[in-house]
Amino acid sequence: MAYRIAARHPGRLVTYxxxxxxxxxxxxxxxxxxxxxxxxxxxxxxxVDDIDLEDRIDARGDGDA
Known part of the structure; x- marks a missing residue:
């Protein structure tokens, strides 16, 4: 799934x-x-935040953790 990040660097808005x-x-x-x-x-x-991302990564896991 793609993620869009809108960051407010000093003096400019950047989208990643x-x-x-x-x-x-x-x-x-x-x-x-x-x-x-x-x-x-x-x-x-x-x-989404970092916890959401970690949860999504964990949910994809193959159960070997």
Whole structure:
């Protein structure tokens, strides 16, 4: 599922796209660490956060955890 990230860098709005939950979570962590305000939505327009992404990754797991 694709994710859209709208980030408010100083002086400009930037939109990123992440194709996987892992890529979206990596971008989440990067922006949060840099203190950049942002909003992330999934392909259905639903707002997601890092916990949602981790839950989605876990739900895909094959049960070997």
């Amino acid at each position: 796209t992440a194709e996987t939950e892992e890529a979206a979570l990596a971008k989440w962590e990067e922006l949060a660490a840099d203190g950049v305000p942002f909003e992330m939505t999934d392909a259905d327009g639903v707002r």
